[in-house]
Amino acid sequence: xxxxxxxxxxxxxxxxxxxxxxxxxxxxxxxxxxxxxxxxxxxxxxxxxxxxxxxxxxxxxxxxxxxxxxxxxxxxxxxxxxxx
Amino acid sequence: xxxxxxxxxxxxxxxxxxxxxxxxxxxxxxxxxxxxxxxxxxxxxxxxxxxxxxxxxxxxxxxxxxxxxxxxxxxxxxxxxxxxxxxxxxxxxxxxxxxxxxxxxxxxxxxxxxxxxxxxxxxxxxxxxxxxxxxxxxxxxxxxxxxxxxxxxxxxxxxxxxxxxxxxxxxxxxxxxxx
Numbered sequence: 001x002x003x004x005x006x007x008x009x010x011x012x013x014x015x016x017x018x019x020x021x022x023x024x025x026x027x028x029x030x031x032x033x034x035x036x037x038x039x040x041x042x043x044x045x046x047x048x049x050x051x052x053x054x055x056x057x058x059x060x061x062x063x064x065x066x067x068x069x070x071x072x073x074x075x076x077x078x079x080x081x082x083x084x
Numbered sequence: 085x086x087x088x089x090x091x092x093x094x095x096x097x098x099x100x101x102x103x104x105x106x107x108x109x110x111x112x113x114x115x116x117x118x119x120x121x122x123x124x125x126x127x128x129x130x131x132x133x134x135x136x137x138x139x140x141x142x143x144x145x146x147x148x149x150x151x152x153x154x155x156x157x158x159x160x161x162x163x164x165x166x167x168x169x170x171x172x173x174x175x176x177x178x179x180x181x182x183x184x185x186x187x188x189x190x191x192x193x194x195x196x197x198x199x200x201x202x203x204x205x206x207x208x209x210x211x212x213x214x215x216x217x218x219x220x221x222x223x224x225x226x227x228x229x230x231x232x233x234x235x236x237x238x239x240x241x242x243x244x245x246x247x248x249x250x251x252x253x254x255x256x257x258x259x260x261x262x263x
Contacts, residue, residue, distance in 0.1 A: 001241065031245075037242065054225070058228070064219060071094050072230075074094070075189050076230040076231060
């Protein structure tokens with residue numbers, strides 16, 4: 001059970017919902033509701049916005065591909081014992 | 085990154101990396117001396133030679149050259165060293181994942197677990213394998229950002245809601261032989 005009640009996308013102000021469209025584009029997947037982490041980040045766009053940009057910059061293809069980096073991210077999540 | 089074989093390879097790299105780090109970092113301040121290459125028994129020297137070659141240190145004179153500490157420490161049991169080394173070599177050998185990608189995984193996991201040995205060792209390996217500073221920064225960035233996401237998710241006790249979007253690999257278990 002999450003510590004907070006995750007709001008549906010419709011409960012967010014229009015300005016925050018812009019992040020959900022960016023999330024859909026990033027994952028290239030039509031979620032029924034935006035992923036939980038996207039909804040958490042949209043709670044405070046002044047935090048979620050720059051945090052998301054930093055993530056996208058780190059994950060962008062460079063010397064390593066996006067796919068390789070997704071696997072690194074999964075390994076880091078595993079090392080942090082995070083199931084999310 | 086579809087195909088379960090890639091994920092098995094990644095998991096084995098992460099696991100054996102952690103195993104090496106546990107010994108290297110955990111015993112760093114302990115009174116346990118590593119086996120010196122110059123005085124090691126022949127079977128250990130043979131394994132040390134293979135280790136040097138794998139890490140690009142094969143040009144060093146026989147019996148000479150530094151052996152990464154976790155190997156030098158467990159060399160007190162030559163048969164155990166040989167098996168651990170075989171597992172490490174298998175895990176890091178390029179197959180579906182490249183050697184540099186596997187090393188990036190090892191670096192990221194070492195950084196995440198604050199392993200002084202693993203972070204320094206795999207950073208050196210990344211550079212030896214031709215990864216530049218921008219590439220190293222990419223892995224640091226991914227490691228840092230997902231160390232943030234994971235703690236936010238844990239603090240809020242979020243349930244995973246993205247695991248099911250990946251395609252399922254229905255293929256069987258590959259026959260890699262018994263060797």
